[in-house]
Structure formats: structure tokens, C-alpha cells
Amino acid sequence: MFSIEQLQAFVATVETGSFSAAARHLGKVQSVTSQHIINLEIDCNATLFTRTGRYPKLTEVGKKLLPQAQALLSQHQRFKNSAFALTNHTxxxxxxxxxxxxxxxxxxxxxxxxxxxxxxxxxxxxxxxxxxxxxxxxxxxxxxxxxxxxxxxxxxxxxxxxxxxxxxxxxxxxxxxxxxxxxxxxxxxxxxxxxxxxxxxxxxxxxxxxxxxxxxxxxxxxxxxxxxxxxxxxxxxxxxxxxxxxxxxxxxxxxxxxxxxxxxxxxxxxxxxxxxxxxxxxxxxxxxxxx
Structure with missing residues (x-):
């Protein structure tokens, strides 16, 4: 089952350019971030990054899933903000x-x-x-x-x-x-x-x-x-x-x-x-x- 943490790790890796930079951005250790991406690949039954070079590179499957992951994270953020506003007085x-x-x-x-x-x-x-x-x-x-x-x-x-x-x-x-x-x-x-x-x-x-x-x-x-x-x-x-x-x-x-x-x-x-x-x-x- 996909999780928000997996999607965050996926998008952060794309936006920062590496697993280590994504981990720093998310405030997590690199092993946790890398494991989230591995688990996401298992859940998708697809490889999202090629890892042959110095930096991970999106595969064609990864490119197709990226905009949907970004949209889901954006909607998740809006849901959190809307929930906060229910009990947050002006x-x-x-x-x-x-x-x-x-x-x-x-x-x-x-x-x-x-x-x-x-x-x-x-x-x-x-x-x-x-x-x-x-x-x-x-x-x-x-x-x-x-x-x-x-x-x-x-x-x-x-x-x-x-x-x-x-x-x-x-x-x-x-x-x-x-x-x-x-x-x-x-x-x-x-x-x-x-x-x-x-x-x-x-x-x-x-x-x-x-x-x-x-x-x-x-x-x-x-x-x-x-x-x-x-x-x-x-x-x-x-x-x-x-x-x-x-x-x-x-x-x-x-x-x-x-x-x-x-x-x-x-x-x-x-x-x-x-x-x-x-x-x-x-x-x-x-x-x-x-x-």
C-alpha cells in the first residue's frame, strides 16, 4: 500500500537530485528515504529510478508517475491545512x-x-x-x-x-x-x-x-x-x-x-x-x- 512518506521521498529525490539531498530536505536519514523509494517501487511493481550513474535518474515509468505524486502531495497538504482551519479561530x-x-x-x-x-x-x-x-x-x-x-x-x-x-x-x-x-x-x-x-x-x-x-x-x-x-x-x-x-x-x-x-x-x-x-x-x- 502506498504511503505519503513514500511519495514525499520520491518527489523530494526528483526535486533535490539525490537520495542524500532528499533525506536532508525531509529531515530523515538517507537509509529511511531510500527504503521508502524501494518500497514504493515494490508497490508499483516498477523501477522509478536508474541507479547506474552518480545520481538517480527517473525512468520513463517514474516520469509518468511524478506529476500524479506531486498532485497527491499537494492535495494532502491542502487537506491538512483545511483540517487545521476547522479548529483554528481567526x-x-x-x-x-x-x-x-x-x-x-x-x-x-x-x-x-x-x-x-x-x-x-x-x-x-x-x-x-x-x-x-x-x-x-x-x-x-x-x-x-x-x-x-x-x-x-x-x-x-x-x-x-x-x-x-x-x-x-x-x-x-x-x-x-x-x-x-x-x-x-x-x-x-x-x-x-x-x-x-x-x-x-x-x-x-x-x-x-x-x-x-x-x-x-x-x-x-x-x-x-x-x-x-x-x-x-x-x-x-x-x-x-x-x-x-x-x-x-x-x-x-x-x-x-x-x-x-x-x-x-x-x-x-x-x-x-x-x-x-x-x-x-x-x-x-x-x-x-x-x-
């Missing part, structure tokens, strides 16, 4: 983490409505990069996050898209690129790029590394200051750049391809342990009006 304090690159002019009205409905709840607001906010949600430092969409979101988080923010490429008005029209993206490789990354040095899935010379910051307003001082070019949310563009200190990068910026989707993230509770549903519904 917390007295809700921490909302926000990416600074998202406009929040309407946040005051949203929070006022939440306060009227739940006057006894204490609210805390944190600001961080989107990737840092995902980490905060993972360890309950935050209970709701408003972030730019990432390609990979942990299975234990529920999410919905509430809109999008327009980004464009910007430089200081005295930067060398201000006096020429870039014909293609290769022209940008010759100049320093300024880029957002998290405090654990991860970069967003939509923040492309183009130049070999890169400086980093963990929020868009610091990135703006670096751009204004002429330290490089960068991608900024338009609302962050508006004031500097209006006073002439910042300009959109002159481009032959006029639209090299893009729209970044904005998501509301909540842990599965809380997302079905009334207060979190109300908050999620209010945040739909943010953009």
Missing part, C-alpha cells in the same frame, strides 16, 4: 505584506471597510519585495501578501490575480543612453542594469538579467534613487517613476521598439490555513478593488 492580529512597487492609493478605504466589519482585529503592515513576502507567508510572519506574480508559488498558498501594473525602462536625463535610440536589447548590455532581488538574493521571474554589470536593491524606491543618480538603467513601475518624469529628472529609455516595458500581474496570496476563514475572504474581496 487570529486577533493580521499582518498584510505589500510589495512597494504596487500602488496603494485605495488601501485606506479598503482597510477602513475591514475595520468596520472586524473592529477588534489588529492590523499590521509590512513592506518587502514579492519574493521576500512569499517567504514571510511560509513562516507566518505575514498572513496575506500582495505581490507581483511569480512563475512558482508554493503549494500551500492560495492566490488570485487582482490586476496588473505597467512597467517601463527608465534612465536619468543625463545618462549616456538618453542621447541615443536603442535599436534592440543588445544595446542595453553595454551599460549597468539596476535590478530588484530579495534579501536571500533571489530575483523575480519577470526581472530579466540583461547586462553583465548589475547592481541590486530590494525595493523600487531605492532603485529609483540609483537611477536618478545615473548609476544605470532599470525597469520601474510607471507610478513610481511618474513624479521624476514630470520634473524632467527621469526619462523613458529612447527605444526603436517603443514597447519594451510590460504589464506585471498582481496577486493576493494567503495561506491555505486561513484563506477559507471569513475575515480573510472579506479582505481578499476588498483587495480586488485595489487596482
Amino acid at each position: 487570529p486577533n492580529e493580521i499582518t498584510i505584506a505589500l510589495d512597494e512597487g504596487i500602488p496603494f492609493q485605495k488601501l485606506t478605504n479598503i482597510i477602513s471597510e475591514l475595520e468596520l466589519k472586524y473592529p477588534q482585529t489588529t492590523l499590521e503592515f509590512l513592506s518587502a519585495s514579492s519574493l521576500d513576502i512569499i517567504d514571510m507567508l511560509s513562516n507566518d510572519q505575514a498572513l496575506t501578501g500582495v505581490v507581483f506574480s511569480e512563475l512558482i508559488i508554493p503549494d500551500f498558498l492560495d492566490f488570485e490575480c487582482i490586476g496588473a501594473v505597467k512597467f517601463d525602462l527608465y534612465i536619468a536625463q543625463f545618462h549616456p543612453l538618453a542621447t541615443q535610440v536603442c535599436k534592440n536589447i543588445d544595446d542595453l548590455r553595454m551599460y549597468r542594469q539596476l535590478l530588484i532581488r530579495s534579501r536571500n538574493t533571489l530575483t523575480s521571474s519577470f526581472q530579466l538579467k540583461i547586462s553583465p554589470d548589475i547592481w541590486y536593491a530590494d525595493n523600487y524606491f531605492l532603485l529609483l534613487e540609483l537611477v536618478l543618480q545615473g548609476h544605470g538603467w532599470c525597469l520601474l513601475p510607471n507610478h513610481v517613476a511618474t513624479e521624476s518624469v514630470q520634473n524632467g529628472s527621469l526619462i523613458k529609455l529612447p527605444l526603436e521598439f517603443k514597447e519594451m516595458g510590460w504589464l506585471a500581474n498582481v496577486d493576493v496570496l494567503q495561506h491555505q490555513r486561513h484563506s477559507n476563514q471569513d475575515e480573510f475572504k472579506v479582505l481578499r474581496n476588498l483587495l480586488r478593488n485595489l487596482l
Whole structure:
């Protein structure tokens, strides 16, 4: 009979690349992890990994079973979170983490409505990069996050898209690129790029590394200051750049391809342990009006 432990060992081995790394990831000794996989192979009557090389490699049978194992583990996690929520009362304090690159002019009205409905709840607001906010949600430092969409979101988080923010490429008005029209993206490789990354040095899935010379910051307003001082070019949310563009200190990068910026989707993230509770549903519904 298959067990959750067997599936966890199977998926962890694929994701980490070896039996020993999977054991470390699961907090078990390697012999236990290896035995779980052997037992799973016996139960499936099939070999899931070839073991002839230095690292285990999925067989064709293993490749077919992997997505089903991942789906079962995801559903198992959701079941555990749903069971936890049955006896878990709404917390007295809700921490909302926000990416600074998202406009929040309407946040005051949203929070006022939440306060009227739940006057006894204490609210805390944190600001961080989107990737840092995902980490905060993972360890309950935050209970709701408003972030730019990432390609990979942990299975234990529920999410919905509430809109999008327009980004464009910007430089200081005295930067060398201000006096020429870039014909293609290769022209940008010759100049320093300024880029957002998290405090654990991860970069967003939509923040492309183009130049070999890169400086980093963990929020868009610091990135703006670096751009204004002429330290490089960068991608900024338009609302962050508006004031500097209006006073002439910042300009959109002159481009032959006029639209090299893009729209970044904005998501509301909540842990599965809380997302079905009334207060979190109300908050999620209010945040739909943010953009």
C-alpha cells in the first residue's frame, strides 16, 4: 500500500537530485528515504529510478508517475491545512505584506471597510519585495501578501490575480543612453542594469538579467534613487517613476521598439490555513478593488 512518506521521498529525490539531498530536505536519514523509494517501487511493481550513474535518474515509468505524486502531495497538504482551519479561530492580529512597487492609493478605504466589519482585529503592515513576502507567508510572519506574480508559488498558498501594473525602462536625463535610440536589447548590455532581488538574493521571474554589470536593491524606491543618480538603467513601475518624469529628472529609455516595458500581474496570496476563514475572504474581496 502506498504511503505519503513514500511519495514525499520520491518527489523530494526528483526535486533535490539525490537520495542524500532528499533525506536532508525531509529531515530523515538517507537509509529511511531510500527504503521508502524501494518500497514504493515494490508497490508499483516498477523501477522509478536508474541507479547506474552518480545520481538517480527517473525512468520513463517514474516520469509518468511524478506529476500524479506531486498532485497527491499537494492535495494532502491542502487537506491538512483545511483540517487545521476547522479548529483554528481567526487570529486577533493580521499582518498584510505589500510589495512597494504596487500602488496603494485605495488601501485606506479598503482597510477602513475591514475595520468596520472586524473592529477588534489588529492590523499590521509590512513592506518587502514579492519574493521576500512569499517567504514571510511560509513562516507566518505575514498572513496575506500582495505581490507581483511569480512563475512558482508554493503549494500551500492560495492566490488570485487582482490586476496588473505597467512597467517601463527608465534612465536619468543625463545618462549616456538618453542621447541615443536603442535599436534592440543588445544595446542595453553595454551599460549597468539596476535590478530588484530579495534579501536571500533571489530575483523575480519577470526581472530579466540583461547586462553583465548589475547592481541590486530590494525595493523600487531605492532603485529609483540609483537611477536618478545615473548609476544605470532599470525597469520601474510607471507610478513610481511618474513624479521624476514630470520634473524632467527621469526619462523613458529612447527605444526603436517603443514597447519594451510590460504589464506585471498582481496577486493576493494567503495561506491555505486561513484563506477559507471569513475575515480573510472579506479582505481578499476588498483587495480586488485595489487596482
